[in-house]
Amino acid sequence: MxxxxxxxxxxxxxxxxxxxxxxxxxxxxxxxxxxxxxxxxxxxxxxxxxxxxxxxxxxxxxxxxxxxxxxxxxxxxxxxxxxxxxxxxxxxxxxxxxxxxxxxxxxxxxxxxxxxxxxxxxxxxxxxxxxxxxxxxxxxxxxxxxxxxxxxxxxxxxxxxxxxxELGLLAGLSDTRLARAIVAIHEQPQQAWQVASLADQAGMSRSVFSGLFKSTMGMSPMAYLTSWRMRLAAQRIKNGDRNLAILSDELGYQSEAAFRRTFKKVIGVTPGDIGRQARL
The missing domain is CATH 2.60.120.280 (Regulatory protein AraC)
Known part of the structure; x- marks a missing residue:
């Protein structure tokens, strides 16, 4: 993609x-x-x-x-x-x-x-x-x-x-090296990505990759991974995907409880809140 x-x-x-x-x-x-x-x-x-x-x-x-x-x-x-x-x-x-x-x-x-x-x-x-x-x-x-x-x-x-x-996701996608890592996150959010494996995707050393990613995207690689997973989850819930056990597994979380905690922390509301808002 x-x-x-x-x-x-x-x-x-x-x-x-x-x-x-x-x-x-x-x-x-x-x-x-x-x-x-x-x-x-x-x-x-x-x-x-x-x-x-x-x-x-x-x-x-x-x-x-x-x-x-x-x-x-x-x-x-x-x-x-x-x-x-x-x-x-x-x-x-x-x-x-x-x-x-x-x-x-x-x-x-x-x-x-x-x-x-x-x-x-x-x-x-x-x-x-x-x-x-x-x-x-x-x-x-x-x-x-x-x-x-x-x-x-x-x-x-x-x-x-x-x-x-100059800053944000479009800036990250403008850099061919960072783009390889970002697209890998987008295509395989369930993967147990680490900074080292994302740096390998970008063809860069871990330290250089981390510094460039944060200065360009405004957040660390792992923070972006979490943010993308939770935003993707919220969008899917909004569109009618209500099975949180399956959704959390597909996004790389070993337990639904951990998924729920992370979702509330990142999105600011619970998965149930998103579902109820979508039904209004």
């Missing part, structure tokens, strides 16, 4: 909403759910986006920004821009931030400028997406949602290829 598919097979993005925000005055408010991931693309005009913690970015026509998790944004026209600015807003259900390691990030904004090589490679797909979303035709909703999902996957692939991200 390739680097990105090893994650997306467990946490597959689903487009839930594609809409256009038309801004003609200052002080617009854009409420983006913290449980969703977003791609914002400026179709026309120029806008300044400011989050509550004062993270800020400016978008000019053709620029876009990925928000790993949604925030409340203040939207203002850039000085000198006259008339209406149009912002394409693509919302994705990508599992919650608590579950999907792709969203467990120190950074919140990933900007793709119009002249960026990533933007150039995304251009053909972007053109079709804009046509379907801004000029609706028969079946456009379904077509647009699938196009948006393909667009996001292609964009994440390019983030990895161009080493766009």
């Amino acid at each position: 390739d680097r990105l598919s090893s994650v997306l097979s467990a946490f597959r993005p689903k487009a839930t909403s594609i809409s256009a925000l038309h801004c003609a005055r200052q002080g617009e408010h854009l409420a983006l759910s913290a449980d969703s991931s977003y791609w914002l693309y400026l179709v026309t005009g120029g806008l300044s986006l400011t989050a509550q913690e004062n993270s800020r970015t400016e978008l000019k026509e053709g620029d876009g920004v990925w928000l790993a998790t949604g925030q409340d944004l203040s939207v203002s026209l850039i000085q000198g821009i006259h008339g209406q600015s149009t912002l394409l807003v693509c919302e994705f259900d990508f599992a919650t931030k608590a579950l999907n390691p792709l969203l467990d990030l120190e950074w919140q904004w990933v900007k793709v400028d119009k002249g960026d090589e990533i933007a150039q490679q995304l251009a053909p797909l972007k053109t079709i997406l804009l046509t379907e979303s801004l000029q609706p035709r028969c079946g456009s909703q379904v077509v647009t949602e699938r196009l948006a999902e393909a667009y996001l996957v292609q964009m994440l692939r390019l983030f990895i290829q161009h080493q766009k991200i």
